[in-house]
């Protein structure tokens with residue numbers, strides 16, 4: 001029986017993970033659950049799974065009155081400690097944003113299997129994450145669907161045999177919108193993803209294609225390949241999740257209708273496949289074809305190129321890209337920035353940073369904090385811009 005800590009249990013990936021774990025109670029038990037603010041949902045989950053303890057990363061609010069009588073821990077440090085708890089063998093990190101980095105490092109240092117959905121960890125802390133894995137002997141399994149696909153295709157082949165990785169992108173909700181309409185996009189438009197049902201931050205990242213830039217960086221870190229070896233292609237139906245081309249000219253792809261339960265199940269069960277098909281039917285060539293592809297619209301979605309360039313340069317730049325993007329997404333969700341201004345804020349923030357080497361976690365926090373300050377200034381120098389029509393959805397923090 002493997003014991004699992006689900007960090008970010010109240011989110012979209014948290015819900016998909018708990019759906020897989022609920023169906024596989026003979027192999028896994030949930031020992032830790034965490035949320036940031038949503039203590040009511042955490043309370044309900046705790047009553048269902050009866051873990052050793054739960055973590056609410058914010059201090060208990062005034063109306064805090066949980067019905068689950070077990071141990072409640074509070075604060076960001078409690079989340080990092082939870083990632084190292086002797087009560088869990090597997091840590092599933094489904095926290096959103098840079099807050100996921102400390103638990104990622106802690107879980108790998110403690111020798112856990114880390115099922116990692118939190119891609120921001122790898123973007124801001126890539127080399128440090130790999131070093132923590134090497135020191136602690138932890139195991140890093142990607143949950144992001146494209147990276148899970150690559151992991152499944154590479155299997156046990158040595159990295160020297162991998163020639164090229166092709167990540168697919170749905171293209172987001174504005175794939176076919178003409179350029180002149182892009183600046184009228186509201187948060188509600190951007191949150192309506194055509195193929196994936198996800199949390200707010202990644203939905204906006206998906207609409208701007210910043211998500212795909214984060215994923216290119218994630219792939220370069222996870223699979224140790226050069227940026228020149230990673231391609232992205234738009235594949236609107238999200239059936240092929242990635243393609244790996246090997247040195248003999250053969251290419252392998254992983255296919256399936258879009259559900260995060262498959263990559264989650266792979267990360268939990270590896271090297272076994274769980275005998276547990278999700279509710280989504282498997283791939284059917286007649287129903288799911290034809291499989292179509294398009295190039296990315298680089299000029300209309302400039303955050304993609306900005307993010308890949310930041311990853312390629314390395315040093316402070318991917319940390320600053322991640323931080324500025326998080327601030328810009330919050331600003332867009334709160335109605336302070338237009339869709340077009342997201343990329344401007346990120347670009348102007350990146351101009352203040354350099355590819356200097358970053359070799360400690362304290363440096364990462366300092367660069368992250370400075371990039372957030374710059375991005376907030378660039379988002380209107382602290383003054384709220386006029387609220388845009390339809391901007392009624394608030395951000396995560």
Ligand code: NDP
Nearest residue numbers: 008010011012013035036037038095096099117118198199
């Ligand atoms: P959600 O916003 O749906 O959920 C985020 C979770 O993290 C919630 O449990 C939330 O708690 C918690 N959380 C939020 N802020 C903090 C914080 N500062 N400290 C600790 N916990 C926090 O996000 P998703 O599930 O969509 O995404 C999670 C991660 O997985 C992201 O990194 C995303 O990029 C990645 N991912 C997501 C995919 C998807 O399909 N959704 C696909 C591939 C990757 P609360 O509910 O209390 O706010």
Ligand code: MG
Nearest residue numbers: 144145146215
């Ligand atoms: Mg993905």
